[in-house]
Amino acid sequence: MSGDARRMGREPAILLAPGLFFLLLAFFFPAIQLLIQSFLTVGAEAGRLTMEHYAKIVVDDFYAGVALRTFRLALVITVLCLVIGFPLAVVISRAGKLLRTTLIVLLILPLMTSVVIRTFGWLVILGPGGVLSWSLQQLGLIDRSISLMHTETGIVIAMVQVLLPFLVLTTLGSLGQIPVSLEEASRVMGAGFFRSIRHVTLPLSVPGLASGSLLVFALSISSFITPSLVGGVRLQVMAGSIYQQMTGSFDWGFGAALSVVLLIATLALIIPYMVVTSRAGGKA
Amino acid sequence: MIAATPRWVIAATAIFLVAVGLYMLVPLLVVIASSFSTSAFLVFPPPGLSLRWYGEILGSDAYLNAGWTSLKLAMTTVVLSLALGTPAAIALSRFRFPGRSVIGSVFLSPLILPSLIFAIGLLIVFSRYASGPSFAGLVIGHTVITMPYVIRTVSANLADIDPHLDEAARVMGARWWQRYLLVILPQCRTGMAAGAFFAFNISFDDAVVALFMRAPNVETLPMRIYSTLEFSPDPSVAAVSTVMIVMTMVLVVLLNRVFGLSRIT
Numbered sequence: 001m002s003g004d005a006r007r008m009g010r011e012p013a014i015l016l017a018p019g020l021f022f023l024l025l026a027f028f029f030p031a032i033q034l035l036i037q038s039f040l041t042v043g044a045e046a047g048r049l050t051m052e053h054y055a056k057i058v059v060d061d062f063y064a065g066v067a068l069r070t071f072r073l074a075l076v077i078t079v080l081c082l083v084i085g086f087p088l089a090v091v092i093s094r095a096g097k098l099l100r101t102t103l104i105v106l107l108i109l110p111l112m113t114s115v116v117i118r119t120f121g122w123l124v125i126l127g128p129g130g131v132l133s134w135s136l137q138q139l140g141l142i143d144r145s146i147s148l149m150h151t152e153t154g155i156v157i158a159m160v161q162v163l164l165p166f167l168v169l170t171t172l173g174s175l176g177q178i179p180v181s182l183e184e185a186s187r188v189m190g191a192g193f194f195r196s197i198r199h200v201t202l203p204l205s206v207p208g209l210a211s212g213s214l215l216v217f218a219l220s221i222s223s224f225i226t227p228s229l230v231g232g233v234r235l236q237v238m239a240g241s242i243y244q245q246m247t248g249s250f251d252w253g254f255g256a257a258l259s260v261v262l263l264i265a266t267l268a269l270i271i272p273y274m275v276v277t278s279r280a281g282g283k284a
Numbered sequence: 285m286i287a288a289t290p291r292w293v294i295a296a297t298a299i300f301l302v303a304v305g306l307y308m309l310v311p312l313l314v315v316i317a318s319s320f321s322t323s324a325f326l327v328f329p330p331p332g333l334s335l336r337w338y339g340e341i342l343g344s345d346a347y348l349n350a351g352w353t354s355l356k357l358a359m360t361t362v363v364l365s366l367a368l369g370t371p372a373a374i375a376l377s378r379f380r381f382p383g384r385s386v387i388g389s390v391f392l393s394p395l396i397l398p399s400l401i402f403a404i405g406l407l408i409v410f411s412r413y414a415s416g417p418s419f420a421g422l423v424i425g426h427t428v429i430t431m432p433y434v435i436r437t438v439s440a441n442l443a444d445i446d447p448h449l450d451e452a453a454r455v456m457g458a459r460w461w462q463r464y465l466l467v468i469l470p471q472c473r474t475g476m477a478a479g480a481f482f483a484f485n486i487s488f489d490d491a492v493v494a495l496f497m498r499a500p501n502v503e504t505l506p507m508r509i510y511s512t513l514e515f516s517p518d519p520s521v522a523a524v525s526t527v528m529i530v531m532t533m534v535l536v537v538l539l540n541r542v543f544g545l546s547r548i549t
Binding site: 009011012013014015016018019020022023026027029030031032033034037084087088091101103104105106107108109110112113114115116117118119120121122123124125127129130131134158161164193218219222223224225229239242243246247252255256259262263266270274 | 289290293297300301304305307308309310311312313314315318326327328329367368369371372374375376379381387390391393394396397398400401402404405406407408409412424425427428431460485488489490491492495496498506509510513514517521522525528529532533535536540545
C-alpha cells in the first residue's frame, strides 16, 4: 500500500520532467543569455560589462524616435481594435449558430494564415496601382493612383487586421459569462437598446476588453514583419530595428538591449493582463 | 414591454458585419486572385487568367526545397511537442501536487513572451554554444512555441473526461504501461490531434523564429516569401501563398471537426 502511494507521488514528476527540462534549456536559458548579452561589449574588446547599449537608446535621437513611433502606433492600433472589436464581439455572442460560426471562421482563418501572406495581401492592396487605389479611381473619388505604402496609415490598416481576432476572441470569453437575463431584465425595465448596451453589457465586458487590449498592445510593439514590409526602412519600429541589428549590422549588444527594453514594456503590460484574466475567472 | 431594436440598428449591424468580413478576407482574396494572373507584375485588375505561376513554382527548385524543408520542420515539431507536451498536460490535469499552478504557468509562459524576443535569445545561444543556427535549432525553437498549444488542447480534452476510468484500471491491478497505453493515451486522442494541428500550422507558417534562426542552406517557405517580398514580388509568391492558404483552410476544417472551433476561444 505504502509503495503504491510513493509510486503515485513520483508519477507526476516523471511526466513533467522532460518538458520542464526542455523549457529550461530551450526557453529560459536563451532569455537569460539575451539579458547578459545586453550588458556586454562587442567588437575588439568583447565580453566586458557595459551600459553603453542602453545609453545609446536614450541618447541617440533616431532610436528614441523609433521607440516613440512604436508605442504611438501600438496605441492607435489598440484603440481601433477596441472600436471595431467590441461591437463585433457583442454581435457574435448573440448571433445564431450559423452566423456565429461564420464570423468565428472569418476571424480564425486569417489568424491561422501566415503573417507573411497576410502582409503580402496588404502590399497588393495598398501599393501603387493596387486594389485600393484602383477601387477609389473606379468610384471616381480620386483621379490619380495613390499608395499607402511607406505610411503609418498603411501600417495601422494592415496591423489592425492582423490583431483584431485576438481582441475579439478574448472579449468573447468574458461576454459569454454575462447572463443574457441581465440584458433582458434591463430591456424589460424599459431601457432602450443603447442604454442596455452602455449600462449593462459594456461594464460587464470590461475585464475581457482590458485583457484583450493589453494583449493587442503587447503583440503590436513586438511585431516586425508587417511594419517592416509595409512601412519600409524609413518608418522603422523597434522590432524592425532589432531584426536589423541582429541579422544585418550584427551589433548584438545593442540589439539585445533594444529587446530587453521591449521585454520590459511587454512584461509591464502582460502582468496586469494576467491579473485581469485570472480575476475574470480563468480562460483567456 | 420591450421596445424593439430600432430597424436602423439592424441595418447598420448588417453593413458593419459585411465591412468587417471584407476587411478580414480581402487580403487573402487578393493573394488568391493574383496567383491566377497572366501578368508578370502584381497589378490590379489582372489582365487575364492563367495557371502559369503554378507551373513556375512546380518547376522552381528554390520553392520545392523550401516546401520540403517546411514540411520536415513542421512534422518534426509536431512529434516533439506532442511527446513533451502530452505527459505534462496529463500530470497537470490528473494529479494534485504542490506547486502545480506555478508549473502550469511555467509551461504556458512561451505564449506570453513575444516570439521575437525568444528568437533573439535562441540565436545568441546557438551562436555561442553551437556552430550557429541550424535546422535542429529551428525544430527546438518551434517546439518551444507550439508545446503550450498541445498542453492547452490536451488539458481541455482531459477536463471533459471521467478520471475514474484510470483509477478503476489502477485498482484492478493494471501496470503503469497498461494504464497509459490502454486508458490514458486513448483518452487524450482528440486533444493530441487538435494540438498537432495547431503545432503543424504554427510551425509551417512561422516567419519570426525562422528569420532570426536563419542558417545557410535552410530556407522555409515563409522565409522565402519574406525575402521575395522585400525585393521583387511576382505572382509566383501569390501561387505559393495560395497553396498555403488552402492548407490552412483544410486544417481549420479538420480542427473544427475534431475539436470544435468554439472551444478555442
